[in-house]
Amino acid sequence: MRTGFIFSLLLLFGISKLTAQNCTTVPYQQEQLKNNIGLAEKIREIEEFTKQHIAATARTEGTVIRIPVVVHILYHYPSEKISDELVQSQIDVLNKSFRRRNADTVKTPETFKPLAADVEIEFQLAISDPQRKSTNGIVRKYTPIAKWKMDDAMKFSSNMGDDAWDAKSYLNIWVCKLDKLAGYASFPGGELSRDGIVLDFNAFGVTTNTGYGMGKTAVHEMGHWLGLKHLWGDENCGDDGVYDTPKQASYTPGCPTGIRITCGNGPNGDMYMNYMDFTSDACTNLFTTGQKARMRALFEPGGPRNSILSSKGLNPPLINEIPIPESDPQWLHPQLYPNPSSSVINLDLSYDPRWVGKTIQIVNLQGQTVMLVAITTTTMQVDIKKLQAGVYFLAAKKDDGESMKMRFMKL
Numbered sequence: 001m002r003t004g005f006i007f008s009l010l011l012l013f014g015i016s017k018l019t020a021q022n023c024t025t026v027p028y029q030q031e032q033l034k035n036n037i038g039l040a041e042k043i044r045e046i047e048e049f050t051k052q053h054i055a056a057t058a059r060t061e062g063t064v065i066r067i068p069v070v071v072h073i074l075y076h077y078p079s080e081k082i083s084d085e086l087v088q089s090q091i092d093v094l095n096k097s098f099r100r101r102n103a104d105t106v107k108t109p110e111t112f113k114p115l116a117a118d119v120e121i122e123f124q125l126a127i128s129d130p131q132r133k134s135t136n137g138i139v140r141k142y143t144p145i146a147k148w149k150m151d152d153a154m155k156f157s158s159n160m161g162d163d164a165w166d167a168k169s170y171l172n173i174w175v176c177k178l179d180k181l182a183g184y185a186s187f188p189g190g191e192l193s194r195d196g197i198v199l200d201f202n203a204f205g206v207t208t209n210t211g212y213g214m215g216k217t218a219v220h221e222m223g224h225w226l227g228l229k230h231l232w233g234d235e236n237c238g239d240d241g242v243y244d245t246p247k248q249a250s251y252t253p254g255c256p257t258g259i260r261i262t263c264g265n266g267p268n269g270d271m272y273m274n275y276m277d278f279t280s281d282a283c284t285n286l287f288t289t290g291q292k293a294r295m296r297a298l299f300e301p302g303g304p305r306n307s308i309l310s311s312k313g314l315n316p317p318l319i320n321e322i323p324i325p326e327s328d329p330q331w332l333h334p335q336l337y338p339n340p341s342s343s344v345i346n347l348d349l350s351y352d353p354r355w356v357g358k359t360i361q362i363v364n365l366q367g368q369t370v371m372l373v374a375i376t377t378t379t380m381q382v383d384i385k386k387l388q389a390g391v392y393f394l395a396a397k398k399d400d401g402e403s404m405k406m407r408f409m410k411l
């Protein structure tokens, strides 16, 4: 039974036409389902809970839900150490979009305006961390990793990312350099240590980046984090579980105009200006009342996001510490000294512990390998007494493709 169910879920989420530049939440979800046997069942339960509690959300109409946010900035290059202002610009876009206070609400077609909703959800940078210490809700961390994949490594300090803050109390946002994708979100029901959204630097905050510079990728991913599916239900004319979004055939690239009729959704056509399509930032401008109910149902008692309501993240801190500004790391690369040397050379690879376990080749000018040395620690000595006097190259390669090649002279 369970196998059959997982199979049908895979079909449900299994669309292969996603463009690389866009949201990859659906393929991410597929990966998670493969790796976590109980997840499909949990997602089914949450879907059932959501359906049963949509009507109950009328009870909390008029009450704003405030979500404490922590932004983990994983920077490799100095330019990626983005400012507090840029972070705040993203939070502002989220709030305007979820409160329907965005200036572009005027662009919502007249026929869809009656469906548009103020979701009454707001986002604020945390002022108390999980230990109730003062914080500005922004963590900046140098990482030796230059580019990340959709494998959640950025969510773990042990992988040179940064651990999530307790996801029952905080929304975690990781901002890092993603390899050919704009962002992805975890759906409610996944592992707490992986819960949150991940965004590429290019798709974060208000910037001059074409197509993704208006902060709407975060709005879209936040929709997923709050249980929304893509409008087309990730299959041809599929169901997104929302009663007031029209059925549509598939995603919308770019920035269309006019009425586009698919799946018999005339006369009004596709709602491609909804945040849960793939339309460019400049052309999305609404969530509907039905989407609002789906998102808010998760906060009902017993729901997967209910614990956020009792978070202390926005309460004044109990421990006021003036954070010591983090000193900039040196933009390190492998270092070798002294050079020239007659007996030993010191190798300092402390900027990236992933060198440990790799092998160094020492090559002479004729291209012959004359010595192999295993890297056992990040700062080590290499005995070169046996080498004849002359010029040599020291070379090694890491799994991520980074290689080192340094020249030294044996006296």
Ligand SMILES: [Zn+2]
Pocket (backbone or CB within 6 Å): 023, 024, 025, 026, 220, 221, 224, 230
């Ligand atoms: Zn998406």
